[in-house]
Amino acid sequence: MGFFSSSISCVRYRVEGRIAGNPTDFVREGLTRNMIREIEDDPADSASGWTSFTDPYQPAFEGDSFVWGTFFVFALRIDRKPLPANLLRKEFSRSSKRRLSETRRSFLSRDEKEALREKVSRTLLARIPPVPHVHDLVWDYENHRLFFFSVQKAANEELEKLFRRSFSLSLIRIFPYTAAELLCGLKEKERDLLAALTPSRLKA
Amino acid sequence: MLDIAVAYQRFRFLGDEFLTWLWHGVETRNESLCALDPEVKGLALAERMVIENREGSKEKITIRGEDPGLEEARIALGRGAWVSELGLSLRTEKQEYRFALKAENLNLCGLKMEPASSFSLEEEAETRLLDRMDQLIKLFEFIDKLFSLFLSERLSPKWKGTHLAYLRRWLSQEESKTPGL
Secondary structure, three states: OOOOOOOEEEEEEEEEOOOOOOHHHHHHHHHHHOEOOOOOOOOOOEEEEEEOOOOOOOOOOOOOOOEEOOEEEEEEEEEEOOOOHHHHHHHHHHHHHHHHHHHOOOOOOHHHHHHHHHHHHHHHHHHOOOEEEEEEEEEEOOOOEEEEOOOOHHHHHHHHHHHHHHHOOEEEEOOHHHHHHHHOOOOHHHHHHHHOOOOOOOOO | OOOHHHHHHHOHHHHHHHHHHHHHHHHHOHHHHHOOOOOEEEEEEEEEEEEEOOOOOOOEEEEEOOOOOOHHHHHHHHOOOEEEEEEEEEEEOOOEEEEEEEOOOOOEEEEEEOOOOOOOOOOOHHHHHHHHHHHHHHHHHHHHHHHHHHHHHHOOOOHHHHHHHHHHHHHHHHHHHOOOO
């Protein structure tokens, strides 16, 4: 679901660390270096990378196209190729029979089967078009926060990994404990109390 | 700060307690919660609530619909369950927001909001985005104020004797109002 959808979901992050030099140049370089790679006609089963917010299927980060007001605005795109197990089984069975017939043998060794399965899988993956999943994000650089418009676990994990790789900065997900630590302005004594908290009992 | 993965599990209860406290607050001290932000004119429960008991019977109850009866939820709380997802409706002078908060991670889900002002189709996407972000940030700031208030009460020495006691009393009063109990 994109940022302009009628119903949006959002995960918040705290961005740890600062960029030395010009942030826009640095972010552009990180985005360009980790831009989504097209995997059509390629045996890869998935790919992930940054893409443009406005045109996620033709990523480009020229100039300050990803700077909106005081925010950096772009998207994480994850492309996956669905390879149904039944299809793989069918193609593998056909290829096995063909190989046996060509070699006039009655069986294939375990290594031969494994190599053939890999070959069949790669051939199929090169023919299957990838399904793109686009997840928008807004990076409020000045206030060290990032809003990611997807609550999917896999997408959030990929975001955290790719963000660190692209910008050498850590993302800390906001959940109850980090909200308490990072957003509530606790004093030292309150931090100690928080660390020692145990669950309450509603039942008297 | 603790290791994030450890803290996520160790303090999971904090989100459950926050949403349960929030439900109680919406029903019993609505005006004082709204007063945390001068722009907020109303805060109400919306059409979805999830109650979970992660101990013992491991029950999970999902309540949906406009103006749902919450007796079942209260009974579950009386058995030791907590609110794990809370649907809320928040009204400001200009906007009405409907969304759900998840206890586990404070994720904001299914947020529906009207545009602050009407934009034509040709309107710059940037203007629309900045306007929406402004609304979203204000909404998060209000949620953070609620969470801060909860946390200050939770860390207070009065938590057990006063705040938790209020919660329990509210629950038992509501239970005694429920027909058939």
